[in-house]
Amino acid sequence: MIEVKDVSKRFKEIAAVQHVSFRVEAGEVYGLLGENGAGKTTTMRMMATVLTPTEGDIEISGFSVRQQPLEVRRRIGILFGGDVGLYSRLTARENIAYFGRLYGLEQARLEERIHSLSRMLEMDDFIDRRVGAFSRGMKQKVAIARTLVHDPDVILLDEPTTGLDVTAATIFRRMVRKLQEEGKTILFSSHNMGEINKLCKRVALMHKGKLRFAGGLDTLREQFGTEDLDDIFMAVVEGSEG
Amino acid sequence: MGSHVVWTVLKKELMDLFRDRKAWMGTLLVPLLVIPFVFFLLGTSYSNVEKEAREYIPLAVQGSSSLITSLQKNPAVQILEPANPEQALQAGHLRAILTIPAGFDEEIAAGKTAKLSVAYDSTNQKSVYARTLIEQTVEAYSKDVVAKRLNQAGLSEQTIQPIVSTFQNAASEERKSGGMLAGIIPLMLVVSLASAGMAAANDLVAGEKERGTLESLLTAPIAAQHILTAKLLAVMTMSSMGAVASLISVTLAMRLGPMGTEGDHFTLAFFSPVTLLVLIVTILLLAALFAGLELVLSTVAKSFKEGQTYMSAVLFLAMVPSYMLMPVSPVDIPTHYYVMPVFNGVALSKEVFYGKVDPMHALLGIGSLLIYVVFTIFLASRIFRREGAGLKH
Known part of the structure; x- marks a missing residue:
């Protein structure tokens, strides 16, 4: 479970996130929607304890990011889009094992996790090759495996399909659904309404650091009388500015 | 748990660095091949000119x-x-x-x-x-x-030559050999210590920041100071390896090359257990000092390229004291140099190669170096743990 409680983040004069609150239930895939610069990544970074909220707090599985950052980190796995944050001179296996060890996994458990993730993500053919020469899709698979190696309860996916081709993005969505079936709590951020629509029933919509809507996609459709989510998004944004 | 994390990160950093051809070529191959080559070239050139001038x-x-x-x-x-x-x-x-x-x-x-x-x-x-x-x-x-x-x-003839002087060189063979090395080796040693860790330090923070790997690392349930400690040890390892490679190559070049000690018997007997210990401690403390400074600059840098620019400051910091003390005999170095940063390391290594380390100088030099190292690491830790220090933007 993720609970964002009236969170704000300022960088000197810039208010990146302002009084944002929403709640993601355990086992839910929740969408965090907004255009570039809306404050999604800053919110995700506060959840990952890389940034500290200026005001408010976030609870992950009952632990406060302010008070218990190490407990929070033990329970989350975060995947960034774009730069997937892998060591290009290490093999896929070494990348995954490195993070597994940092999460305190015993050797036998680590090997078992790498084996099962490699099968799940179809990485057996390239798991012992260096990451530097991988395609974008292959790198993304390794990054997902690294994110999941310690079997976290809460998974934060920050624009995870950025740069992926249609096939890789589809495989990725299948994997998200599979993780949901396993009972994982997933926060999926994107600027693509269509992508969110394929995975989530509830969303938080951010614009210029503020929360413009938090609730079910059905509610949004009913409220605006259209099925076109891009139109809905624009209407919410323009309404908040008007 | 802390030492397990430090060891895990350190092992990965060293494996990553040793797979980076540029890093180990800069650290080992340049001192081991380029220095003897330059000595050989210079020596050959000088001896050719001298031979032609005589013939x-x-x-x-x-x-x-x-x-x-x-x-x-x-x-x-x-x-x-x-x-x-x-x-x-x-x-x-x-x-x-x-x-x-x-x-x-x-x-x-x-x-x-x-x-x-x-x-x-x-x-x-x-x-x-x-x-x-x-x-x-x-x-x-x-x-x-x-x-x-x-x-x-x-x-x-005695009428116009009331005094006949004979001069005997009181310097032992060890000191003569060490005296030659005391001129050039501290320069090579300190510059190598500063330069050999630069690429590693820049890659391990500014580079990782740019590639997004540092942010991933900072979301793991480990303390930032453990990550920094491992990175510091990795940079120190590269610096020390570069310095040792320089020491070996300069010593071999002096011993075997055309600039070698013709007529004089070259020996490393000026090393005693005490001077060797002082040299090792000095190398480690200087390596820690430079590694700390390089990590500070690498953390402050917004990109890998910016980090490279900042690193030249460290090289400057190493070169000024080394060149200033290069022509000065170890017995003539004023005491206050033994408490000035980097000067203290240069002065102490000169004494080591001269074959006699003054205990007071060793105490002052090592003590003050230790204080600078603690201060630099404290500064590096503060900056590294600063919110957002590991983020690309």
Whole structure:
């Protein structure tokens, strides 16, 4: 479970996130929607304890990011889009094992996790090759495996399909659904309404650091009388500015 | 748990660095191959010039004197008669022109002082060598003339030479070898310590920040100071390896190369257990100091490229004290240099290679280095743990 409680983040004069609150239930895939610069990544970074909220707090599985950052980190796995944050001179296996060890996994458990993730993500053919020469899709698979190696309860996916081709993005969505079936709590951020629509029933919509809507996609459709989510998004944004 | 994290990160950093061809080539291959090559090239060039200067000494003589006969006793001396001697000297075809005025020998025979004029080119090492040969010949010739004059006056040579000095070199073979090394090795050592860790430090923070790996690392349930400790140890390892490679290559180049100690017996006996210990501690503390500074700059840098620019400051910090103390004998280094950052390391390593470390200097040098290291690591830790320090944007 993720609970964002009236969170704000300022960088000197810039208010990146302002009084944002929403709640993601355990086992839910929740969408965090907004255009570039809306404050999604800053919110995700506060959840990952890389940034500290200026005001408010976030609870992950009952632990406060302010008070218990190490407990929070033990329970989350975060995947960034774009730069997937892998060591290009290490093999896929070494990348995954490195993070597994940092999460305190015993050797036998680590090997078992790498084996099962490699099968799940179809990485057996390239798991012992260096990451530097991988395609974008292959790198993304390794990054997902690294994110999941310690079997976290809460998974934060920050624009995870950025740069992926249609096939890789589809495989990725299948994997998200599979993780949901396993009972994982997933926060999926994107600027693509269509992508969110394929995975989530509830969303938080951010614009210029503020929360413009938090609730079910059905509610949004009913409220605006259209099925076109891009139109809905624009209407919410323009309404908040008007 | 802390030491497990440090070891895990350190192992990964070293594996990553050693797979980076540029990193280990810069750290090991440059000192191990380039330094001996430069020494060999310089040595060969110097010894060739010296050999040529000794084997063929073309001179022009205007006038005549029996002094020329004395000069010609050296088989390398050739008296040439070019059309334009000044031009030949400028062109390097002549090494010197001796102008002997008329009545030169007669003046000497009459007990007077005769004037000899020698033109040479101070910018040409071979011409300078010819000038030295002429000076030595004139001195020996003058000595003969003086001896004859004294004899004619019924006096012995002792009349004008009341004191005869003999000089004995008190420096042991060890100190002579170390003395040579005390000039150049501290420079190579300190510059290597600073430069060998630069690429690693820049890659491990600014580079990781740029590639997004540091942010992923900071979301793991580990303390930032453990990550920093591992990175510091990795940079120190690269620095120390670079320094040791430099030490080995310079020592071998001095021992085996053409600039080596011809005639002198080269030995490393100036190393005693105490001086060796002082050297190891100095190397480790300097490596920690430079690694700390490089990590501070790498953390502050917004990109890998910006980090590279900042790193030149560290090289400057290493080079200034090294060059300033290079010509100074270890016994002449003022005490306050032993408490100044980097100067203290250079001064201590000079003493080590001189074969005698003053306990007070060792105490001051190592103590002050320790304080600078603690301060630098504290600063690095503060900056590294600052919110957002590991983020790309």
